[in-house]
Amino acid sequence: xSDPRPLLPPVSDxxxxxxxxxxxxxxxxxxxxxxxxxxxxxxANDPAALERTWAEVKAVMxxxxxxxxxxxxxxxxxxxxxxxxxxxxxxxAGALAKGLDDAGLAELLSVIALANKTNALVNxxxxxxxxxxx
Amino acid sequence: xSDPRPLLPPVSDxxxxxxxxxxxxxxxxxxxxxxxxxxxxxxANDPAALERTWAEVKAVMxxxxxxxxxxxxxxxxxxxxxxxxxxxxxxxAGALAKGLDDAGLAELLSVIALANKTNALVNxxxxxxxxxxx
Amino acid sequence: xSDPRPLLPPVSDxxxxxxxxxxxxxxxxxxxxxxxxxxxxxxANDPAALERTWAEVKAVMxxxxxxxxxxxxxxxxxxxxxxxxxxxxxxxAGALAKGLDDAGLAELLSVIALANKTNALVNxxxxxxxxxxx
Amino acid sequence: xSDPRPLLPPVSDxxxxxxxxxxxxxxxxxxxxxxxxxxxxxxANDPAALERTWAEVKAVMxxxxxxxxxxxxxxxxxxxxxxxxxxxxxxxAGALAKGLDDAGLAELLSVIALANKTNALVNxxxxxxxxxxx
Amino acid sequence: xSDPRPLLPPVSDxxxxxxxxxxxxxxxxxxxxxxxxxxxxxxANDPAALERTWAEVKAVMxxxxxxxxxxxxxxxxxxxxxxxxxxxxxxxAGALAKGLDDAGLAELLSVIALANKTNALVNxxxxxxxxxxx
Amino acid sequence: xSDPRPLLPPVSDxxxxxxxxxxxxxxxxxxxxxxxxxxxxxxANDPAALERTWAEVKAVMxxxxxxxxxxxxxxxxxxxxxxxxxxxxxxxAGALAKGLDDAGLAELLSVIALANKTNALVNxxxxxxxxxxx
Numbered sequence: 001x002s003d004p005r006p007l008l009p010p011v012s013d014x015x016x017x018x019x020x021x022x023x024x025x026x027x028x029x030x031x032x033x034x035x036x037x038x039x040x041x042x043x044a045n046d047p048a049a050l051e052r053t054w055a056e057v058k059a060v061m062x063x064x065x066x067x068x069x070x071x072x073x074x075x076x077x078x079x080x081x082x083x084x085x086x087x088x089x090x091x092x093a094g095a096l097a098k099g100l101d102d103a104g105l106a107e108l109l110s111v112i113a114l115a116n117k118t119n120a121l122v123n124x125x126x127x128x129x130x131x132x133x134x
Numbered sequence: 135x136s137d138p139r140p141l142l143p144p145v146s147d148x149x150x151x152x153x154x155x156x157x158x159x160x161x162x163x164x165x166x167x168x169x170x171x172x173x174x175x176x177x178a179n180d181p182a183a184l185e186r187t188w189a190e191v192k193a194v195m196x197x198x199x200x201x202x203x204x205x206x207x208x209x210x211x212x213x214x215x216x217x218x219x220x221x222x223x224x225x226x227a228g229a230l231a232k233g234l235d236d237a238g239l240a241e242l243l244s245v246i247a248l249a250n251k252t253n254a255l256v257n258x259x260x261x262x263x264x265x266x267x268x
Numbered sequence: 269x270s271d272p273r274p275l276l277p278p279v280s281d282x283x284x285x286x287x288x289x290x291x292x293x294x295x296x297x298x299x300x301x302x303x304x305x306x307x308x309x310x311x312a313n314d315p316a317a318l319e320r321t322w323a324e325v326k327a328v329m330x331x332x333x334x335x336x337x338x339x340x341x342x343x344x345x346x347x348x349x350x351x352x353x354x355x356x357x358x359x360x361a362g363a364l365a366k367g368l369d370d371a372g373l374a375e376l377l378s379v380i381a382l383a384n385k386t387n388a389l390v391n392x393x394x395x396x397x398x399x400x401x402x
Numbered sequence: 403x404s405d406p407r408p409l410l411p412p413v414s415d416x417x418x419x420x421x422x423x424x425x426x427x428x429x430x431x432x433x434x435x436x437x438x439x440x441x442x443x444x445x446a447n448d449p450a451a452l453e454r455t456w457a458e459v460k461a462v463m464x465x466x467x468x469x470x471x472x473x474x475x476x477x478x479x480x481x482x483x484x485x486x487x488x489x490x491x492x493x494x495a496g497a498l499a500k501g502l503d504d505a506g507l508a509e510l511l512s513v514i515a516l517a518n519k520t521n522a523l524v525n526x527x528x529x530x531x532x533x534x535x536x
Numbered sequence: 537x538s539d540p541r542p543l544l545p546p547v548s549d550x551x552x553x554x555x556x557x558x559x560x561x562x563x564x565x566x567x568x569x570x571x572x573x574x575x576x577x578x579x580a581n582d583p584a585a586l587e588r589t590w591a592e593v594k595a596v597m598x599x600x601x602x603x604x605x606x607x608x609x610x611x612x613x614x615x616x617x618x619x620x621x622x623x624x625x626x627x628x629a630g631a632l633a634k635g636l637d638d639a640g641l642a643e644l645l646s647v648i649a650l651a652n653k654t655n656a657l658v659n660x661x662x663x664x665x666x667x668x669x670x
Numbered sequence: 671x672s673d674p675r676p677l678l679p680p681v682s683d684x685x686x687x688x689x690x691x692x693x694x695x696x697x698x699x700x701x702x703x704x705x706x707x708x709x710x711x712x713x714a715n716d717p718a719a720l721e722r723t724w725a726e727v728k729a730v731m732x733x734x735x736x737x738x739x740x741x742x743x744x745x746x747x748x749x750x751x752x753x754x755x756x757x758x759x760x761x762x763a764g765a766l767a768k769g770l771d772d773a774g775l776a777e778l779l780s781v782i783a784l785a786n787k788t789n790a791l792v793n794x795x796x797x798x799x800x801x802x803x804x
Contacts, residue, residue: 002182005260005262005670006260006261007258007491007494007507008507010261014217033377035264037261037264037266037267038261038263039234039255039256040246042259042261043255043259045504046508046509048595049255049511051511052595053251056251056588056592057252060248061245062251064237066207066238066241066242070204070207071231073200073204073206074207074211074245074246074249075189075245077212078211078215078250078253080388080392081215081216082253082254082257083387083485083752083753085394086260087253088391088392088677089263089267089677090264093267102715103198103716104199105677106217106715106719107198108200108208109388109392109393109719110194110719111194111195111200111205111208112208113385113389113392114194115188115209115388116384116387116388117187117381117385117388118173118187119212119384120348120377120380120381120383120385120748121377122221123218123349123356124141124376124377124381125140125141125176125355125377126141126158127144127171127172129172129219129220129224130171132171133171133224134223139804141360141373142370142373168757180374180375180377183374183377186729190722190726193722203408212388212520214525214526215525217351217521217618217619217620218351219528222525226543239543239544240581240582242526243526243527243582243585244585246522246526247520248519249483250519250522251515251516251518251519251522254482254518254519254614257482257483257490258489258490258514258515260487268675273536273798274795274796274798275625275641275794275795276642287804303800305803307788307792307795310793310797311791313638313642314639314642314643314645316719317642317645317720317791320458323763323782328780329781329784333771333773333777334774334781337798338740338743339781341743342744342747342782343781343784345744345751346656346782346789347785348773349747349748349751349752350619351619352792352793353799354792354797354799355785355789356790356797357799357803358800360803361802371735372736373715375734375735376736376744378730379745380744380748382726383745383748383749384730385756386757387749387752389723390709393677393712394676394712394756395676395680395708395709395711395712397708398705398707398760400707402407402704402759402762407664409660409661409662409758409759409775410661410776426664439669440665440666441657441658444662445661447772448773448777448780451657455653455657462646462647466639466643467637467643468609468640468647473647474601474645476610476613476648476651477604477647477650477651478594479610479613479617480617480655483614483618487665488658488665489654491618491669491670492665492666492669493666494650505600506601508601509596509600510602510610513602513611514610515785516592516596516597517611517614517615517623518614519592520589520623521591521618521620521623522578523575523589524578524622526544527543527575527579528542528578528622529542529573529574529575529578530541530574531574531621531625531626532571532573532626534571535626535629536625577688612794616790617790619789624794624796645790645795648790648794649787649788649791650787651789651790652787653783653784653790654749655753655786656750656779656783656786657779657783659751659753660746660778661757661779662758
């Protein structure tokens with residue numbers, strides 16, 4: 001059922017207007033790679049959305065109260081729960097690059113699976129929130 | 135629209151059969167608290183499900199390749215994405231008890247929100263998975 | 269966070285126009301009860317939607333290749349997965365009225381929970397579909 | 403992981419029974435096209451479900467208080483949020499045929515993405531509903 | 537099961553630091569109202585997230601290729617699909633203020649409901665994407 | 671957008687350690703088949719998760735208050751709602767092997783679709799829970 005073509009055509013380096021080129025350059029500089037992956041090339045059809053989303057990724061995913069690897073794990077948890085394949089594959093690659101190993105990935109999946117299981121149990125049982133959690 | 139009563143009645147300490155009592159005692163011992171929260175009391179209507187789920191929580195949520203606080207953050211990410219209020223409140227309480235502060239919680243929510251946003255962008259744009267992520 | 273008022277006001281018997289009254293009467297006749305529950309009263313703000321949805325419920329939820337109780341269990345499984353409280357409570361009431369007991373309800377929740385867990389594992393592991401399943 | 407075969411075989415024009423043929427003819431007439439797309443051919447395994455669903459699409463998606471293009475955008479928003487690829491591709495084609503251009507599509511995706519982001523923030527922060535919204 | 541307290545305390549005007557006050561003032565000016573609703577007050581615990589999200593709302597939800605009311609309808613469609621009550625109530629209020637009437641709201645809900653229904657049919661039937669949609 | 675490779679490599683019989691071999695043997699014995707399908711081979715990268723999940727499947731999916739075919743239908747309902755293709759295909763195969771026919775499958779999909787539709791209507795209308803359902 002899957003179709004490899006994106007809904008909007010990927011923007012190549014040659015087609016990029018100056019605003020898009022500036023973001024692509026910054027992605028390469030911040031990530032220390034030549035790769036501008038297909039998500040950004042698809043989003044580049046809307047330069048304002050590209051700028052806004054890349055700025056948000058830089059502000060949110062960097063080091064802060066939580067470290068960048070932890071943030072990748074949280075990102076994967078959301079993406080697995082939503083069933084977003086591209087998101088799972090790209091952020092798993094990101095987490096492995098930041099130090100996650102196969103044992104950590106397996107453990108992460110067990111936590112995500114358990115959370116989805118107990119979320120369903122709670123939805124079905126509907127226990128009242130304990131006073132201690134308020 | 136919300137109704138405070140659970141679908142199955144909470145099992146009190148007095149009503150608990152020996153299998154349930156054994157799990158409740160272990161919850162208290164492992165967590166070093168007197169509280170057996172309402173999720174476990176609702177699940178205790180099915181002693182086998184109670185035993186199985188508590189054993190899984192102990193096996194999965196403890197220290198391993200990932201630390202217990204990181205696992206709580208992953209749990210919250212799943213629960214927020216699924217919109218499970220009890221789960222969010224109970225595991226936020228758990229994360230705060232394990233050292234998360236308000237700045238970390240706010241940062242966590244920004245990561246979860248960004249992931250849900252970009253999951254939607256990917257779903258809509260459908261970029262092909264880059265060779266580099268395979 | 270919950271607010272008990274519906275987005276559109278419930279339509280009382282006195283306010284019902286003839287199309288709405290006809291559906292309400294049929295609900296009472298088919299279900300052998302005086303109760304027209306709040307879902308139908310809210311939907312009655314749009315008589316065409318009320319007629320269409322009630323006709324669909326009658327066509328789909330009755331006896332057929334699958335029996336009515338099995339259909340209620342399937343309905344609950346969807347509603348728990350979507351976290352729809354009203355749906356869970358109304359169709360659990362329906363299933364209990366059709367013969368489900370507390371042991372069956374607990375078992376149902378264990379199946380729903382397991383399915384949500386393994387769905388997450390599959391989303392994260394992404395195994396290829398086996399030739400045997402095609 | 404994807405498999406191009408549907409779970410139930412598509413019904414060709416030659417295999418269609420009279421009830422199915424009548425719906426296929428009406429689809430072609432209403433949409434002024436020869437194409438009966440694969441969704442309807444799969445659903446045609448159950449002629450009653452085909453009739454019911456096509457009647458609903460005609461009743462709901464036509465001109466009314468909301469115009470047909472707006473309804474396509476709403477449909478896409480649901481489909482992106484649910485991650486249903488076939489639905490996204492077929493209704494994006496429908497919206498483009500009804501006048502949406504690439505700029506409108508990009509803007510639509512930004513709204514859908516923002517809504518999924520703020521839904522997550524609300525789920526995590528759980529602000530009480532303001533009196534002004536009641 | 538619902539608990540009226542937010543996870544992070546609402547920030548009152550008196551407690552707001554200058555960055556928060558600037559956003560609150562801009563919300564009031566842009567929306568021509570004195571109300572700063574509870575979502576923004578909860579988000580204000582993280583001034584950077586508040587600034588970023590409000591800037592995004594202004595950039596995305598204003599007039600453009602799509603009009604503001606259409607964008608509110610899309611927002612509601614996402615929020616209903618995700619089951620986010622606060623989001624549904626606040627954006628329904630927004631849509632009504634922008635001209636939606638009760639008939640339009642009822643019609644909107646019928647479209648959202650139909651889309652969720654056919655998304656499920658597609659997920660279950662898995663028809664291949666037609667060549668015409670590519 | 672789909673990629674046929676799993677995130678963790680499938681474990682072949684030759685590579686399996688004794689704990690994995692024991693589970694694979696039990697899967698074959700319980701299911702009276704030589705096939706160990708790809709889900710279990712991917713999960714086998716984490717022998718503890720494999721043991722735990724297989725034990726849960728045996729405990730939950732067997733005969734009890736509900737029969738095994740009904741449980742497969744519930745599993746499919748969850749998987750369709752979550753959009754998990756592998757899960758839908760593997761459990762549809764399981765249900766067909768347990769006696770479901772094409773008419774039953776079509777009826778099942780109509781129930782799942784209706785439930786997703788009315789869940790959306792309830793989310794949008796937010797009727798209060800009737801006293802009779804409590």
